[in-house]
Amino acid sequence: ANMPIRNICCIGAGYVGGPTAAVIALHNPHVRVTVVDRDQNRIDAWKGRHLPIHEPGLVDVVRLARDGSSERRASGDQGQAASMDGASAALVGIVQPARTPNLFFSTACVETIAQADICLISVNTPTKVRGVGKGRATDMAAFEGACRDVATYAKAGTILVEKSTVPCKTGQLIKDIMEAHRPGVVFPVLSNPEFLSEGTAVRDLMQPDRVVIGCESTISGHRAAAALVNLYAAWVPRSRIAPINIWSSELSKLAANAMLAQRISSINSISAICERTGADVSEIARSLGMDPRIGPQFLKAGLGFGGSCFRKDIASLTYLSESLGLPEVAAYWQQVLEMNNFQRDRFARHVIATLNNSLRGKKITILGYAFKKNTGDARESPALDVIRLLLEEGPRSISIYDPLCSEADIKRELAVLEADYSVCKPDGPVEVVSDPYLACADSNAVLVLTDWDMFKNTKPAAAPSKPIATLESYDGTTPNDILHITSLMEQLPPNQPPTPP
Numbered sequence: 001a002n003m004p005i006r007n008i009c010c011i012g013a014g015y016v017g018g019p020t021a022a023v024i025a026l027h028n029p030h031v032r033v034t035v036v037d038r039d040q041n042r043i044d045a046w047k048g049r050h051l052p053i054h055e056p057g058l059v060d061v062v063r064l065a066r067d068g069s070s071e072r073r074a075s076g077d078q079g080q081a082a083s084m085d086g087a088s089a090a091l092v093g094i095v096q097p098a099r100t101p102n103l104f105f106s107t108a109c110v111e112t113i114a115q116a117d118i119c120l121i122s123v124n125t126p127t128k129v130r131g132v133g134k135g136r137a138t139d140m141a142a143f144e145g146a147c148r149d150v151a152t153y154a155k156a157g158t159i160l161v162e163k164s165t166v167p168c169k170t171g172q173l174i175k176d177i178m179e180a181h182r183p184g185v186v187f188p189v190l191s192n193p194e195f196l197s198e199g200t201a202v203r204d205l206m207q208p209d210r211v212v213i214g215c216e217s218t219i220s221g222h223r224a225a226a227a228l229v230n231l232y233a234a235w236v237p238r239s240r241i242a243p244i245n246i247w248s249s250e251l252s253k254l255a256a257n258a259m260l261a262q263r264i265s266s267i268n269s270i271s272a273i274c275e276r277t278g279a280d281v282s283e284i285a286r287s288l289g290m291d292p293r294i295g296p297q298f299l300k301a302g303l304g305f306g307g308s309c310f311r312k313d314i315a316s317l318t319y320l321s322e323s324l325g326l327p328e329v330a331a332y333w334q335q336v337l338e339m340n341n342f343q344r345d346r347f348a349r350h351v352i353a354t355l356n357n358s359l360r361g362k363k364i365t366i367l368g369y370a371f372k373k374n375t376g377d378a379r380e381s382p383a384l385d386v387i388r389l390l391l392e393e394g395p396r397s398i399s400i401y402d403p404l405c406s407e408a409d410i411k412r413e414l415a416v417l418e419a420d421y422s423v424c425k426p427d428g429p430v431e432v433v434s435d436p437y438l439a440c441a442d443s444n445a446v447l448v449l450t451d452w453d454m455f456k457n458t459k460p461a462a463a464p465s466k467p468i469a470t471l472e473s474y475d476g477t478t479p480n481d482i483l484h485i486t487s488l489m490e491q492l493p494p495n496q497p498p499t500p501p
């Protein structure tokens with residue numbers, strides 16, 4: 001018999017939990033989806049007009065599911081009732097008629113868990129910073145905490161879904177926690193890793209390449225998997241939904257991120273050879289990509305991968321390999337991380353060398369802090385490593401402009417440099433500026449560190465002052481180039497700062 005699903009609880013209102021819950025709710029109007037988080041500010045933001053994360057199309061999906069309509073609520077918008085734009089309407093499928101709200105955000109974890117038929121756990125699983133395995137092993141504290149809450153408060157038979165990225169065999173850990181708290185009660189455990197990318201989260205959720213659902217091969221495991229398959233089948237073709245063994249499912253997520261990151265390190269290693277030989281890495285990438293066995297994606301050389309997941313997931317994979325007695329496998333993946341660090345060192349050294357091996361008294365401008373375009377996520381940006389290396393040379397100042405990252409978020413990331421460089425003090429060497437012109441004024445070098453479209457045409461057609469240094473870069477155009485200040489100013493007409501997206 002089918003398990004009827006009426007209430008979903010999603011634990012963790014972050015980059016994964018919020019958008020995933022919103023899209024599930026949008027397509028399952030008869031299911032009540034509640035996202036819970038311990039962080040009151042985050043929950044307040046999800047309930048309000050300014051969502052805590054920026055993703056194209058997300059506002060419209062949330063409005064439909066949360067408010068019952070894509071119309072902006074008149075009160076907050078000075079009476080302007082604007083409906084979703086064309087791009088969002090295309091993402092959402094059709095402009096939907098008014099509906100009954102079925103998406104809720106709350107800090108009432110206990111009550112929500114107690115009512116749930118399914119709990120999706122999408123809390124953060126960062127790298128451990130101290131203790132056994134520090135720097136590599138996954139810190140499971142938040143994940144375990146969420147499991148304990150479910151073990152304590154859920155009704156018997158509630159399905160637990162691992163949505164967070166976790167080490168292989170975590171399903172067993174969950175079973176042990178459940179058994180310790182509620183001996184003899186069956187709580188089916190599923191693994192349903194998330195493959196969305198930031199900046200395209202809504203599109204990735206609306207049209208996923210695949211939905212992987214891992215279950216135990218027991219009757220209750222298969223029934224639980226069927227219930228989750230049904231939720232996805234509301235909008236994903238069944239041929240794209242792959243029910244598999246739970247350990248395969250857990251490992252397929254780490255493997256996917258490792259393989260993607262490995263391609264970036266591979267092309268970056270080639271870019272280093274290009275710079276010594278006059279070969280052009282973007283031409284090589286184009287040629288490689290035309291081989292259907294290789295394919296064109298993820299072959300952009302640059303500063304190396306950033307973001308909250310690639311580094312931590314590969315670190316987790318190396319730790320897992322070592323724990324399983326496979327040091328050769330660990331060393332193989334470790335090399336992907338080493339190449340990534342090498343690329344940043346190389347870039348920073350190149351900048352310093354171009355500025356006559358001294359940054360004393362000089363001002364450096366950084367355009368773009370986010371780890372990639374179309375996101376305001378400031379975590380694990382390659383820019384942080386570059387800034388650290390530049391600060392060692394004692395520049396007069398480093399001025400940062402990013403169209404989406406908030407000053408508070410950037411400063412929070414820079415706090416790791418505080419002890420050595422007092423970066424966050426008002427008279428410290430680093431400033432975050434909200435105007436790109438101000439950021440560039442009086443600067444000795446401008447570094448474009450994020451592939452934001454607004455920075456794409458900063459190279460002057462007639463090249464009045466040639467770029468003073470370049471690293472082999474995205475599309476062979478601008479990101480990661482160092483541009484002489486005047487070349488940038490010629491492209492951006494004065495008093496018309498580019499509009500942030």
Ligand code: NAD
Nearest residue numbers: 012013014015016037038123124125142145146164165194
């Ligand atoms: P995040 O830090 O943005 O969000 C996690 C949220 O969980 C936080 O708001 C935190 O307050 C909350 N939380 C932690 N413990 C809790 C508890 N016990 N009860 C209630 N709330 C709790 O993290 P994220 O970027 O959404 O990532 C979540 C997971 O998804 C990670 O495992 C990550 O590896 C994985 N993932 C992330 C992405 C991505 O693009 N960010 C993509 C795929 C997978």
Ligand code: UGA
Nearest residue numbers: 194195196197198298299300302304305306307309371372
């Ligand atoms: C990545 C994966 O693409 C998602 O499938 C996965 O779900 C997610 O990690 C996760 O587990 O968190 P994300 O980190 O959001 O998504 O962004 P990507 O588009 O993968 O970019 C990651 C980094 O690689 C960025 O810094 C980007 O600039 C860099 N990159 C990407 C390159 O240097 N070259 C490329 O060709 C592509």
